[in-house]
Amino acid sequence: MAKDLERDLGLFSVIAISMGAMIGSGIFILPGIAMAEAGPAVILSFVIAAILVVPAALSIAELGTAMPEAGGDYVFIERGMGPAVGTIAGLGTWLMLMLKGALALVGGMFYLEAVMALPSIEAVAVTFALILIAVNLIGVKQTGGLQLIMVIVMLLILSVFVAGSIIRVDGANYDPFFTEGLSGVFTATATVLVSYAGVTKVAAVAEEIENPGRNLPLGLLASLVATSILYALLVFVLVGVIEGEILAGEEAPMAEAVDVLFGELFLFAIVLAALLALVSTANAGILTASRYPLALSRDNLFLDVFEYIHPRFATPIVAIVTTGAFMIFAILTLDVEQIAKSAGAFQILVYILVCGALIAFRERDLEWYDPDFYTPGYPWVQLFGIVSGVFIIGWMDLLPIAGSIGIVIFGYVWYKWYAESRVEREGVAKGLARREAGRQFVRDTEEQLEDDDRYEVLIPIRRDVTREQEDALIQLAAPIVRREGGRIRVIRFDEVPDQVPLDTAAEELTPEDAEFEERTDDLVRYLGIPVEVGEIVSHDTRHAVVNFAERTGSDLVLARQKPTSRLDTLFGRDTDWIMEHAPCDVVFVQHEQPVELEEIAIVTDRSPFNDPLKVELADAMADILDARVRFVFTVSEDAPEELEEAIEEYHAELDELCTVPVDSSILRTNNAIDDLTEELESAQLVMLSTVTHRRLPDLLIEQRSDRIAASVEGPVLLVHSKKTRRGSFLRPVLDRVLFD
Numbered sequence: 001m002a003k004d005l006e007r008d009l010g011l012f013s014v015i016a017i018s019m020g021a022m023i024g025s026g027i028f029i030l031p032g033i034a035m036a037e038a039g040p041a042v043i044l045s046f047v048i049a050a051i052l053v054v055p056a057a058l059s060i061a062e063l064g065t066a067m068p069e070a071g072g073d074y075v076f077i078e079r080g081m082g083p084a085v086g087t088i089a090g091l092g093t094w095l096m097l098m099l100k101g102a103l104a105l106v107g108g109m110f111y112l113e114a115v116m117a118l119p120s121i122e123a124v125a126v127t128f129a130l131i132l133i134a135v136n137l138i139g140v141k142q143t144g145g146l147q148l149i150m151v152i153v154m155l156l157i158l159s160v161f162v163a164g165s166i167i168r169v170d171g172a173n174y175d176p177f178f179t180e181g182l183s184g185v186f187t188a189t190a191t192v193l194v195s196y197a198g199v200t201k202v203a204a205v206a207e208e209i210e211n212p213g214r215n216l217p218l219g220l221l222a223s224l225v226a227t228s229i230l231y232a233l234l235v236f237v238l239v240g241v242i243e244g245e246i247l248a249g250e251e252a253p254m255a256e257a258v259d260v261l262f263g264e265l266f267l268f269a270i271v272l273a274a275l276l277a278l279v280s281t282a283n284a285g286i287l288t289a290s291r292y293p294l295a296l297s298r299d300n301l302f303l304d305v306f307e308y309i310h311p312r313f314a315t316p317i318v319a320i321v322t323t324g325a326f327m328i329f330a331i332l333t334l335d336v337e338q339i340a341k342s343a344g345a346f347q348i349l350v351y352i353l354v355c356g357a358l359i360a361f362r363e364r365d366l367e368w369y370d371p372d373f374y375t376p377g378y379p380w381v382q383l384f385g386i387v388s389g390v391f392i393i394g395w396m397d398l399l400p401i402a403g404s405i406g407i408v409i410f411g412y413v414w415y416k417w418y419a420e421s422r423v424e425r426e427g428v429a430k431g432l433a434r435r436e437a438g439r440q441f442v443r444d445t446e447e448q449l450e451d452d453d454r455y456e457v458l459i460p461i462r463r464d465v466t467r468e469q470e471d472a473l474i475q476l477a478a479p480i481v482r483r484e485g486g487r488i489r490v491i492r493f494d495e496v497p498d499q500v501p502l503d504t505a506a507e508e509l510t511p512e513d514a515e516f517e518e519r520t521d522d523l524v525r526y527l528g529i530p531v532e533v534g535e536i537v538s539h540d541t542r543h544a545v546v547n548f549a550e551r552t553g554s555d556l557v558l559a560r561q562k563p564t565s566r567l568d569t570l571f572g573r574d575t576d577w578i579m580e581h582a583p584c585d586v587v588f589v590q591h592e593q594p595v596e597l598e599e600i601a602i603v604t605d606r607s608p609f610n611d612p613l614k615v616e617l618a619d620a621m622a623d624i625l626d627a628r629v630r631f632v633f634t635v636s637e638d639a640p641e642e643l644e645e646a647i648e649e650y651h652a653e654l655d656e657l658c659t660v661p662v663d664s665s666i667l668r669t670n671n672a673i674d675d676l677t678e679e680l681e682s683a684q685l686v687m688l689s690t691v692t693h694r695r696l697p698d699l700l701i702e703q704r705s706d707r708i709a710a711s712v713e714g715p716v717l718l719v720h721s722k723k724t725r726r727g728s729f730l731r732p733v734l735d736r737v738l739f740d
Helices: 011-022 030-066 073-081 083-113 121-137 144-168 181-204 212-241 253-261 264-289 291-298 317-333 336-364 380-393 398-422 428-449 467-484 502-506 511-527 541-552 566-571 574-581 610-625 641-655 672-682 695-700 704-711 731-739
Strands: 003-005 456-461 487-495 531-538 556-560 585-590 599-603 628-635 662-668 685-689 716-720
Touching: 011 181, 011 212, 030 073, 030 181, 030 212, 030 253, 030 336, 030 380, 073 083, 073 291, 073 336, 083 121, 083 181, 083 253, 083 264, 083 291, 083 317, 083 336, 083 398, 121 264, 121 317, 144 212, 144 253, 144 264, 181 212, 181 336, 181 380, 212 253, 253 264, 264 291, 264 317, 291 317, 336 380, 336 398, 380 398, 456 467, 456 541, 467 487, 467 556, 467 585, 467 610, 487 541, 531 541, 541 556, 541 574, 556 574, 574 585, 599 610, 599 672, 610 628, 610 641, 610 685, 610 716, 628 641, 628 672, 641 662, 662 672, 672 704, 685 704, 704 716
Parallel strands: 003 531, 456 487, 456 556, 487 531, 556 585, 599 628, 599 685, 628 662, 685 716
Antiparallel strands: 585 716
């Protein structure tokens, strides 16, 4: 059984990931260093650097839509120009990302020092590096949503800074403009080019992007344009408000500008923005960089030890530790300017190779090469990228030039000595076909559903679900499917840490995977109903479940829900996110276990959408399993007779929806939860309505359905209709007043 990879990054996540990787050292560290090289004309250096990145960004966008694979630029170069050049590209990108992470950490400490005394910049930077290494080793998630929030916070702070300081720009600071001539502008361009390295970072997660044909090129270009405009505005302000002698060589230029203009209060805001940006960049550097030796190792181009995945944390620990160790080495041995220029040199080298890879793919006239986005101006755009890259490297210092030449020589020698005899790939088509074979499950099943109106139940299974729990879920869905004439789709959703590329996890078929398929097949034969089984690998299970349900036209999601506490509500429940975003009805099962149903109890609450859905599901199960259905409603002991009569009429209306006999119980009580729990003891299955939780209100006042579910010992179905609107913060209060 093949595993499919789930795409769960939308356009805004693509933009956030790309901008989040760019809004870092480029504005918080490099303006002062570049100012010393170009003078006031440093603003041109940032604009030229953005223009030089465009050919690589367009090439990445085209290649990413043709081959939306995890691995990004390394995969494109290796598949297009061969494993020898791929080895050079993989090592170069690895080094660039490590150096960029080291630069971010060192720069962040200069900002921290602006508000508090530090014993040593390097020592504190190394401490942060060790923390980030540990975070990545245990696989703590970094999501597009979190990145989006951080980017928004940074953009707000920086926008306020620009708006408040642009009116204070002193034109005299720009006279003369070309104090260092064009040579200084080009030298500074080479220095700041690393600022835009993040624009291609998103290509490393291309396989995780929804609708890559649209979102990848649009996200890349939008983030590049937005970031370049922001850089230009910020540099314009910095040069205009700080004297050139002070700005030149300043390692925390934003802090200096804010301190001069706004004072201590806004200084803390800028330091916060800088730390968010730079620590996030460093963390992303470790996360993304560690994927490259892993990818090289999997392609037999690097040491096998880098392919090792920790059995508990499911992260490539050797790759992460090595990446972190090199970052620490760079922090301790190189100054900020050397780190920036060395990272920029390796990045330019990769840009050149990406442009060359696109030319290689286009000129091979491959039948399968059919990108959704074609680079305009081919091949002149790519040739410009190659020539301009070589030109700008020539303006760098000796160390980065030597480093670029050295990585080319080392990569080629390493390939000839170590990898050439181990590589058996015949070219692009074979490498892609191997990965393509593992993605057929979802496409095949989607085609089957195009003209299929059968009722479909999706049962998402996590790795921690036991065989008994899985069997119980299928047996609960079986009578519904048998009655409606549909099918069950049992999908195992494997969530892997962000540190591991999805295709790596998808290719690993464990004994548990085989056992999952075998036992599900046995149950399918026993039930005698249509059941399809598959596995999906993702970095975010809840997104994967909703996306899969939407793509395949599921009518009902039937999922296991662990008993939760109110504290879980504060941090956000995956079940709430699924209910809010699922395109279909959702039912969560607590205390699931295979049972012989004799009575199904429905706790009614006059919900216009949930009650009919509960009745429909219960009637289907009762009809097939020869069980009875009972409606239960609670009112206070002093409730008027008119209310009880209204409830009886309501139950009679619900009864008309059923094909099986129905009993009705109206329980008068002033202790609703305890008495209702006792009333439900005779039922083998209890059905309740549920709605999405609101974090603070539901933390203070627990939802009625949660309290009932927690008190009932047997299986409970928490039912949520797709038509149900999310309640306001008054919902738990009204539940208390009306039902308790």
